[in-house]
Amino acid sequence: MKTLVIAEKPDMGRNIAAVIEPRAKNARSYLEGEQYIITWAIGHLVGLAEPDAYDDRYKKWNFRDLPIMPDQFKIVPHYKTKDQLKTIGELAKRCDRVVNACDAGREGQYIFALIQQQLKLKQPVRRLWISDLTAESIAQGFRELRTAEEFENLTQAARARSEADWLIGMNATRAFTTKHNTLLSVGRVQTPVLALIYDRQKEIDSFESLTYYEVKAHFRQEALEYTGTWQGDRLTSKEKAEAIAARVKGKEGKIAKYEVKDTKEYPFKLYDLTLLQRDANAKFGFSAKKTLDIAQALYERHKVISYPRTNSNYVNEQNIEGMHKALHMLKSTSYQEQVQGANPGLVHKNNKAICNPEKVEDHHAILPTLKRPGQLGKEEQQLYDLIILRFLSQFYPPALYKQHTVLTEVEGDLFKTNVKELLSLGWKVLLPSTDKSSKKGKSGKQEEEEENLEWNDRAFDLDPQKPVKCGKSEAKEKATQPPKSYTEGTLLKAMESAGRTMENDELRDAMKDSGLGTPATRAATIERLKKVGYIAMQGKKITITQKGRTAVELIRQAGVELLTSPEMTGQWERRLHQISKGEAASAKFMDNVRKFTVSIIERVGVQQAAPSSLFGTEQEKGRGKSRAQSAVGKAKRGTGSASRTARTETAAPSPPGERLTHGPCPRPGCHGQIIEGKKGYGCTAFKEGCGFVIWKEFSGKKISANMLKSLLESGRTQLLSFSGTGEPFKARIVLQDKSAGKLGIERST
Numbered sequence: 001m002k003t004l005v006i007a008e009k010p011d012m013g014r015n016i017a018a019v020i021e022p023r024a025k026n027a028r029s030y031l032e033g034e035q036y037i038i039t040w041a042i043g044h045l046v047g048l049a050e051p052d053a054y055d056d057r058y059k060k061w062n063f064r065d066l067p068i069m070p071d072q073f074k075i076v077p078h079y080k081t082k083d084q085l086k087t088i089g090e091l092a093k094r095c096d097r098v099v100n101a102c103d104a105g106r107e108g109q110y111i112f113a114l115i116q117q118q119l120k121l122k123q124p125v126r127r128l129w130i131s132d133l134t135a136e137s138i139a140q141g142f143r144e145l146r147t148a149e150e151f152e153n154l155t156q157a158a159r160a161r162s163e164a165d166w167l168i169g170m171n172a173t174r175a176f177t178t179k180h181n182t183l184l185s186v187g188r189v190q191t192p193v194l195a196l197i198y199d200r201q202k203e204i205d206s207f208e209s210l211t212y213y214e215v216k217a218h219f220r221q222e223a224l225e226y227t228g229t230w231q232g233d234r235l236t237s238k239e240k241a242e243a244i245a246a247r248v249k250g251k252e253g254k255i256a257k258y259e260v261k262d263t264k265e266y267p268f269k270l271y272d273l274t275l276l277q278r279d280a281n282a283k284f285g286f287s288a289k290k291t292l293d294i295a296q297a298l299y300e301r302h303k304v305i306s307y308p309r310t311n312s313n314y315v316n317e318q319n320i321e322g323m324h325k326a327l328h329m330l331k332s333t334s335y336q337e338q339v340q341g342a343n344p345g346l347v348h349k350n351n352k353a354i355c356n357p358e359k360v361e362d363h364h365a366i367l368p369t370l371k372r373p374g375q376l377g378k379e380e381q382q383l384y385d386l387i388i389l390r391f392l393s394q395f396y397p398p399a400l401y402k403q404h405t406v407l408t409e410v411e412g413d414l415f416k417t418n419v420k421e422l423l424s425l426g427w428k429v430l431l432p433s434t435d436k437s438s439k440k441g442k443s444g445k446q447e448e449e450e451e452n453l454e455w456n457d458r459a460f461d462l463d464p465q466k467p468v469k470c471g472k473s474e475a476k477e478k479a480t481q482p483p484k485s486y487t488e489g490t491l492l493k494a495m496e497s498a499g500r501t502m503e504n505d506e507l508r509d510a511m512k513d514s515g516l517g518t519p520a521t522r523a524a525t526i527e528r529l530k531k532v533g534y535i536a537m538q539g540k541k542i543t544i545t546q547k548g549r550t551a552v553e554l555i556r557q558a559g560v561e562l563l564t565s566p567e568m569t570g571q572w573e574r575r576l577h578q579i580s581k582g583e584a585a586s587a588k589f590m591d592n593v594r595k596f597t598v599s600i601i602e603r604v605g606v607q608q609a610a611p612s613s614l615f616g617t618e619q620e621k622g623r624g625k626s627r628a629q630s631a632v633g634k635a636k637r638g639t640g641s642a643s644r645t646a647r648t649e650t651a652a653p654s655p656p657g658e659r660l661t662h663g664p665c666p667r668p669g670c671h672g673q674i675i676e677g678k679k680g681y682g683c684t685a686f687k688e689g690c691g692f693v694i695w696k697e698f699s700g701k702k703i704s705a706n707m708l709k710s711l712l713e714s715g716r717t718q719l720l721s722f723s724g725t726g727e728p729f730k731a732r733i734v735l736q737d738k739s740a741g742k743l744g745i746e747r748s749t
Contacts, residue, residue: 004095004123005038006088008102008111011300012133013040016101019138029087037091041102045085046114048166049074063178066601067171069594073163075114089119099145101128105309105362106580107520109151110158127151132306133299134369157580164188164572164593171597172563175604176554182615184551185532188569189517190525191555194534195564196494197486197544198552205704207482209721211730211748213241217248217415217473219408221466226453228408228415241475244413249473253410258464263401263420266353267393267427269313270365273519274496276308276386281489284382285540288488288523294383295366302380304373305387309520310363314356317349319364326368327395333372335388338430342395354394367391389430396427404460410470421455479721479728485541488526495522498566516569533616546616554610559603562596613675662705663712666738667692674712681708681741694741698733711735711743719748 005020007013013031017024021033030039051058051068053076058065077085092098098121102108116125125148130141165188172186215230235241269275276295280286286294295308315323324344331339349355368391376384404419486494496515517525529535534548555563562568578584661673665683670692672685681703683690694711696703699722707717716734722745730748735741 001096002032002094003036003097003099004088004092005036005099005101005128006112006115007038007040008108009042009300010040012101012103013038015133015300015303016128016138019135020142029084030091036099037095038101039088039091040084041088041111041115042081042084044078044111044114045081045088046075046077046118048162049076051170061174061178063175063605066175067167067597068174069167069597073166075118077118085115085118088115092119092121092123096123098123098125099128099142100125100148103309104129104131104307105520106154106158106161106518109154110162113155113158124148130307131310131363132367132369133303134371136370153582154580156586157576160579160586160589161572161576164590167593167597168563168600172560172600172604175601176551176558179604179607180554180610180615182547182610182612183532184554185528185534186551186555186563188563188572189521190528191552191563192498192516192566192569193491193495193525194529194544194548195552196491196498197529197535197542198549200483200486201544201549204482204485205706208718209482209730210236210480211719212236212478212480213238214476214478215241215244215415215473216476217245217408217410217470219253219415219468220471221462221468224460224462226406226417226419226460226462228406228417231407231414231416235475238475238477245473245475248410248413248415248470251410251470253408253415253468253470255406255462255464255466255468256409256414257405257407258462259405261403262423263403264398265401265426265428266398267396268390270315270354270367270394271387271390272310272313272365273308274311274492274522275313276366276383277523278489278492279386280383281487281492281540283386284379286379286383287526288492289527290379291383292520292523294380298376298380298384298387302373302376303371304369304376304384306367306369307363308366309518310366311519312360312363313365314359315354315364315367316357316360317355319367320347320349320355322370323347323367323391323394325370326391329370329372330368330388330392335392338389338392341429342392343397344395346395346397393427393430396430397424399426399428400424402460404455404462406462408468418452419455419460420452421460477728479730485543487540487542491526491542492522495525498569516566546614550610550614554607558600558607560600563600662708665690665692666712666735667740668738674708692739692741694735694743698743699745701733703733707733716746 005013005016007016017031017033017036017038021031021036021038024031024033024036024038030037032038053074054068054070058068098116100109100112102112115121126145127148127150128141129146130137169185169187173184176184176186213235215235217228217230219226219228230244235244271279273292273295277286277288277291280291280294281288292308295305298305299308324347327339327342327344327347330336347354366387368388373381373384400423402421402423404417404421406417406419408415408417484490495517498516516522526535529548530537533545534551536543536545552564555561575584575589579586579589661675661684662681663674665672665674665685667683667690670683670685670690672683672688672690672692674681674692674694675684677693680693680695682693694703694708701707701720701722703711710717711733712735716732719730719732722729722731732746732748734744734746736744
């Protein structure tokens with residue numbers, strides 16, 4: 001009899017067949033040769049059953065039916081791919097051995113395990129575990145097939161993750177949805193990510209900009225000119241700043257302190273998936289999902305990169321030879337010029353910045369394979385370029401600089417200058433000219449205090465023994481800036497590092513290499529938040545919707561704020577890692593998850609139902625209602641980890657409720673209340689002729705709920721920063737006309 005090989009996707013199956021059965025007959029849904037029959041899943045063919053598979057009463061969402069706690073989880077074939085599952089079952093009857101060739105990771109292991117369980121496959125199983133789809137790797141992988149028993153603990157961890165996410169997501173989503181009559185999707189990963197966005201938006205909304213002044217002085221010493229920043233406490237007085245500028249202008253100064261040190265900037269780490277997604281978002285505006293899809297195509301269809309769903313930035317010792325071969329391959333490609341400057345001797349087993357086996361678990365960093373790229377699409381080429389240049393940079397020396405720190409004293413005042421003098425570009429010669437002076441993520445305050453003057457075209461030849469002349473000085477008005485809204489790139493970084501802010505050392509260590517979600521699921525988590533109406537995109541910026549705000553607030557108010565914290569994921573990831581290593585029992589883990597699920601239901605049960613007005617504008621609610629009505633009776637899936645088993649979430653239509661009021665109408669003689677509409681805040685007495693309205697945007701500013709409250713109560717907002725066609729200025733928005741809601745600008749003096 002033959003051996004059945006089950007790959008995760010068709011492209012992967014065809015790549016395997018081309019190596020182990022090059023003359024295999026193509027039967028569309030499988031390939032058959034003399035020794036092997038190669039077929040494939042199409043992602044997940046089988047998933048956990050919906051609640052109504054356990055009891056018909058779960059077809060209707062009812063809080064009284066919660067919690068839903070299966071003793072044994074049922075699995076069902078996915079309707080759209082049931083024919084492929086049937087094909088695998090029929091092929092298995094003709095084979096006496098099976099090779100699990102699904103993706104080498106926890107999710108790939110789970111996909112195969114569910115197929116094996118559903119079809120009741122009894123044949124002995126071997127495991128193909130490879131990181132790229134080149135012919136060499138596939139051939140070697142089949143020569144070194146591993147036993148299924150080696151991965152039993154990984155399978156248990158995968159099952160525990162999926163079933164625990166089902167319990168939390170299914171029960172918490174139904175609980176909050178039925179309690180508040182609006183679809184509120186809740187899950188272990190997506191909810192803490194939503195909370196990150198919510199908390200950032202709260203910081204932005206509550207931020208009060210402060211005006212301060214910066215004094216800059218321009219110095220000359222013979223042919224050398226440089227600029228210094230006044231050192232001292234932050235200047236909040238314009239008069240004091242201008243007095244300092246006037247005092248030093250035209251005066252002679254001396255070098256009070258001068259330090260020079262050599263510095264090096266080494267190449268950035270090789271790409272893992274999250275880092276690749278962040279760079280692609282920053283450079284090309286690609287969403288996380290788009291980057292993942294393109295990378296998957298480069299891996300599966302074009303076979304020009306290694307497995308992209310990796311969380312490692314390092315390689316193993318056995319990868320070093322392949323990196324050298326890939327470098328040689330690139331000599332005969334369009335990257336020939338960049339390869340000529342590469343030094344193969346810099347990439348070796350003892351270079352821990354590249355080769356660090358302790359930091360490689362399932363997969364090494366993303367690398368080019370030995371296959372020359374053929375015709376790539378524009379976006380595929382852009383992503384491939386990123387990967388190749390990051391790869392080539394490892395073969396280049398560090399960039400070399402001299403860091404000059406100067407304290408110039410004039411009339412008793414000190415001015416600080418930081419100069420970064422370029423000696424050698426090193427690996428930065430590979431970068432576009434706009435990227436060669438890269439800044440490594442300092443905070444706004446650090447950038448203000450440690451601003452580096454790039455000195456790339458000549459030597460900074462300051463003589464500390466000679467005097468300098470202050471030719472010009474000026475006081476500039478500045479304003480502190482609010483935190484920036486998340487982009488998909490910066491959100492991915494926050495998801496990756498979420499655990500590093502936790503106080504519990506053990507939990508922080510458990511999450512230091514995982515964060516919220518995995519490289520393979522983070523993109524799906526962001527897409528899910530968009531799909532359920534919690535977030536929206538404004539260009540690259542992520543904004544939280546009113547529904548998203550309310551969801552976070554209701555969860556926290558219910559006393560289950562652990563659902564909005566990375567801490568729970570930290571606890572889970574630590575335990576799941578232990579299960580995968582055989583150091584913990586999945587049964588105990590699941591018991592604790594069940595207890596937490598019960599506590600969620602109990603706490604939501606005593607919560608007061610929220611009015612429907614808290615979930616967004618009438619237009620937004622109408623869209624949500626239509627979606628819900630079109631899918632009545634379907635349960636929610638994938639709410640915890642945004643896994644590949646995720647399905648569309650639905651809920652019963654939202655009934656009308658009382659609209660949230662922001663205060664009494666200020667129009668004289670009117671007894672109405674101010675409520676929120678689609679484009680502005682208007683009066684409930686509009687049918688009686690009240691025309692009061694404050695539009696949500698004015699002079700480039702969004703009128704937040706806090707700003708509205710100030711306008712209604714005191715007639716003016718706090719001091720705000722404005723930037724029009726001229727110089728930035730500070731001003732307040734004021735309510736000029738209480739009868740109509742007309743706004744105006746009151747500049748700060």
